Amino acid sequence: MTDVAARVRELLPSVRADLEDLVRIESVWADPARRPEVHRIAELTATLLSQAGFDDIQIVAEGGAPAVIARRPAPEGAPTVLLYAHHDVQPEGDATQWHSPPFEPTERDGRLYGRGTADDKAGIATHLAAIRAFGDELPVGVTVFVEGEEESGSPSLTALLAAHHDLLTADVIIIADSDNWAVDIPALTVSLRGLADCVVEVSTLDHGLHSGLWGGVVPDALSALVRLLATLHDDQGNVAVEGLYEAAAADVEFSDERVRADSGLLDGVQQIGSGPVVQRMWARPAITVIGIDTTPIAKASNTLVPSARAKVSMRVAPGGDAREHLAALTRHLQAHAPWGARVTVTPGDIGQPYAIDATGPVYEAARQAFRTAWGREPIDMGMGGSIPFIAEFAAAFPDAEILVTGVEDPGTQAHSINESLDLGVLERAAISEALFLKALGSDR
Numbered sequence: 001m002t003d004v005a006a007r008v009r010e011l012l013p014s015v016r017a018d019l020e021d022l023v024r025i026e027s028v029w030a031d032p033a034r035r036p037e038v039h040r041i042a043e044l045t046a047t048l049l050s051q052a053g054f055d056d057i058q059i060v061a062e063g064g065a066p067a068v069i070a071r072r073p074a075p076e077g078a079p080t081v082l083l084y085a086h087h088d089v090q091p092e093g094d095a096t097q098w099h100s101p102p103f104e105p106t107e108r109d110g111r112l113y114g115r116g117t118a119d120d121k122a123g124i125a126t127h128l129a130a131i132r133a134f135g136d137e138l139p140v141g142v143t144v145f146v147e148g149e150e151e152s153g154s155p156s157l158t159a160l161l162a163a164h165h166d167l168l169t170a171d172v173i174i175i176a177d178s179d180n181w182a183v184d185i186p187a188l189t190v191s192l193r194g195l196a197d198c199v200v201e202v203s204t205l206d207h208g209l210h211s212g213l214w215g216g217v218v219p220d221a222l223s224a225l226v227r228l229l230a231t232l233h234d235d236q237g238n239v240a241v242e243g244l245y246e247a248a249a250a251d252v253e254f255s256d257e258r259v260r261a262d263s264g265l266l267d268g269v270q271q272i273g274s275g276p277v278v279q280r281m282w283a284r285p286a287i288t289v290i291g292i293d294t295t296p297i298a299k300a301s302n303t304l305v306p307s308a309r310a311k312v313s314m315r316v317a318p319g320g321d322a323r324e325h326l327a328a329l330t331r332h333l334q335a336h337a338p339w340g341a342r343v344t345v346t347p348g349d350i351g352q353p354y355a356i357d358a359t360g361p362v363y364e365a366a367r368q369a370f371r372t373a374w375g376r377e378p379i380d381m382g383m384g385g386s387i388p389f390i391a392e393f394a395a396a397f398p399d400a401e402i403l404v405t406g407v408e409d410p411g412t413q414a415h416s417i418n419e420s421l422d423l424g425v426l427e428r429a430a431i432s433e434a435l436f437l438k439a440l441g442s443d444r
């Protein structure tokens with residue numbers, strides 16, 4: 001392999017030490033008490049970039065979390081590449097269920113455990129490794145953009161992109177915040193589902209009633225809500241809402257055994273929906289009920305519940321419009337309440353899906369870099385989850401080519417307890433990125 005790869009390998013221990021310092025900072029923007037930590041990590045990110053040879057560095061904010069923008073100009077005639085990652089993390093959840101402290105990076109069996117080791121402080125580490133491999137001789141212009149509120153839905157990203165549009169303009173954008181197919185098989189993420197959610201409230205009575213006196217005569221709201229929620233799927237588990245969009249997933253085999261192993265499906269429990277796994281996972285809408293407000297069992301008495309609420313979350317296939325999908329879901333909920341029960345739907349969050357046309361020389365150069373670094377053919381992978389800000393980047397920079405890469409793998413457990421990074425994946429991802437930058441720079 002080339003000397004760039006050897007250089008990344010040499011640098012990796014120091015990059016890993018920097019990653020460990022990043023992980024020790026509890027940068028949970030969603031927790032108001034820990035917002036100062038997000039400011040601290042922005043400072044550290046800026047310092048690390050300064051040590052990597054950037055002198056044009058700013059920490060910026062538009063009413064939200066601090067983001068870091070660092071730039072090194074392009075050599076004559078070379079393109080500019082924007083490298084994205086986020087330095088905020090999800091809350092650690094129940095710390096007692098972690099096998100090592102969530103904010104103390106700990107290595108076990110080739111994996112580095114800790115909140116944000118993968119999602120997405122490893123994205124920062126990957127960019128640092130790729131940049132440092134070139135010393136003073138970067139083959140392309142590089143703008144590093146690390147934001148601090150991705151895990152909160154990037155509410156001020158549109159304002160940041162508008163306020164710093166000229167600084168952030170690039171020919172190629174690498175978003176290092178996604179998954180790989182396996183620890184030894186790389187992937188380019190080529191589509192992501194969108195997101196739309198709402199709260200549906202069902203009411204049948206203006207106050208609770210004795211369930212013996214009135215049961216069997218007037219309906220309780222919880223039974224009505226459960227029946228309404230049941231209309232969202234057919235008996236096989238396919239979504240039964242009219243007017244939703246379905247795309248076509250890439251032709252990739254994802255076995256039923258892998259579904260069972262990767263998801264932890266219990267013995268005897270079946271999958272839902274019909275058709276290939278990747279079609280259901282990446283290219284079709286999905287509806288899930290993610291919470292219910294009603295009388296808790298500890299407080300249950302023989303009383304008919306007068307009203308109850310559920311939060312319904314829908315993923316939107318690439319090509320569909322999240323706003324129109326939310327309207328279709330709302331219409332369905334209003335039309336299907338049993339027994340004339342009253343229904344109120346309160347709209348929630350919206351995030352658009354995104355599909356990338358990953359053809360042409362830039363994507364081919366990326367695939368070649370993956371092949372060299374991993375020794376395996378990369379998979380064009382769809383993604384059932386959402387990164388709503390990608391659609392915003394695409395709208396702000398319509399001429400840029402967007403690559404969605406990442407340092408996660410199926411064992412990462414992002415957002416969950418015992419999140420971890422595979423250290424081999426970090427090495428291969430960093431080498432891939434360095435080789436890709438080199439290819440973009442020599443293509444003049």
Ligand code: BES
Pocket residue numbers: 119120150151152153177178179351385386387388408414
């Ligand atoms: N890095 C993830 C997205 C992701 C998840 C990529 C799993 C690959 C595998 C990102 O940080 C994330 O969590 N996104 C949120 C978006 C939400 C906060 C708007 C998601 O998908 O729920």
Ligand code: MN
Pocket residue numbers: 086119120150177
């Ligand atoms: Mn992420």
Ligand code: MN
Pocket residue numbers: 090119151414415
């Ligand atoms: Mn995340």
